[in-house]
Amino acid sequence: MTTVPRSPHAPHPTPGIAAAAFDLSKVYGSGDTRVVALDGVSIDFREGEFTAIMGPSGCGKSTLMHCAAGLDSPSSGSVRIGTTELSTLNDRLLTALRRDRIGFIFQAFNLLPTLTALENITLPLTIAGRRPDQQWLDRVVAMVGLAQRLDHRPAQLSGGQQQRVAVARALAAQPAIIFGDEPTGNLDSRAGAEVLGFLRDSVRELGQTAVMVTHDPVAAGYADRVVFLSDGRLVDEMAHPTPDRVLDVMRRFSGGTSRTPAVDAGSRTS
Numbered sequence: 001m002t003t004v005p006r007s008p009h010a011p012h013p014t015p016g017i018a019a020a021a022f023d024l025s026k027v028y029g030s031g032d033t034r035v036v037a038l039d040g041v042s043i044d045f046r047e048g049e050f051t052a053i054m055g056p057s058g059c060g061k062s063t064l065m066h067c068a069a070g071l072d073s074p075s076s077g078s079v080r081i082g083t084t085e086l087s088t089l090n091d092r093l094l095t096a097l098r099r100d101r102i103g104f105i106f107q108a109f110n111l112l113p114t115l116t117a118l119e120n121i122t123l124p125l126t127i128a129g130r131r132p133d134q135q136w137l138d139r140v141v142a143m144v145g146l147a148q149r150l151d152h153r154p155a156q157l158s159g160g161q162q163q164r165v166a167v168a169r170a171l172a173a174q175p176a177i178i179f180g181d182e183p184t185g186n187l188d189s190r191a192g193a194e195v196l197g198f199l200r201d202s203v204r205e206l207g208q209t210a211v212m213v214t215h216d217p218v219a220a221g222y223a224d225r226v227v228f229l230s231d232g233r234l235v236d237e238m239a240h241p242t243p244d245r246v247l248d249v250m251r252r253f254s255g256g257t258s259r260t261p262a263v264d265a266g267s268r269t270s
Ligand SMILES: Nc1ncnc2c1ncn2[C@@H]1O[C@H](COP(=O)(O)OP(=O)(O)OP(=O)(O)O)[C@@H](O)[C@H]1O
Pocket: 028, 029, 035, 036, 037, 055, 056, 057, 058, 059, 060, 061, 062, 063, 064
């Protein structure tokens, strides 16, 4: 495991690290309304690894993901995508980096209703003026099982299929890293399992790097590692997670504020 040194300066870029946050803090508001959402978080996301971020509601998961993806700026600390330090970029370059190097899967699929599945998948490339790599696109479409649905519009697809379009769209541009904020939160368990399977396959078969926020220990079981946040700090990390072991750690969080979902995949509450 790569240990990020705690020095006042961010370490030099390390080969094999797709994205890294160093001593990240994020403070919202001031005075009575001051909230420390992130409090000195350092984390590496290694290439070809699938990381799940977990922790109680309000602990800073979305804030960490938004800062790491360049959607929000930290109050202090630094974020690097590959070797690029985000704070050195102006708005235009940051927008271009997000477009070219980062894929997003949000809870709401954000598909355009008037476009077909294929047009939705290639939209970010079209906007960027890039020609899709047809071989790559074929692979992605085959992997998410949408080859027979490419001409359908979102309204003609099931929720799981729509989310798979969103996954394919995130993969199409061959981003350095994909971020998902509860990417299966809106899906039933079967459709969710499909999407998580595709994410895992994209990591294993295509070498993709992926990071996902989730409340669900079963979803976290698809990842290569789980990091646990509490009150804006990283408090635990688990390699090769299983739903049962993840649930054990979640139970250790005090206050019972975590939205523990009904887990029906092999966990016991007694
Ligand atoms: N724009 C904002 N202004 C003020 N406070 C904010 C803002 N965004 C988030 N916060 C606060 O920062 C903290 C972390 O929020 P964040 O959305 O990162 O939590 P989370 O772990 O993603 O929670 P959840 O699991 O409920 O999605 C919370 O206390 C939240 O109220």
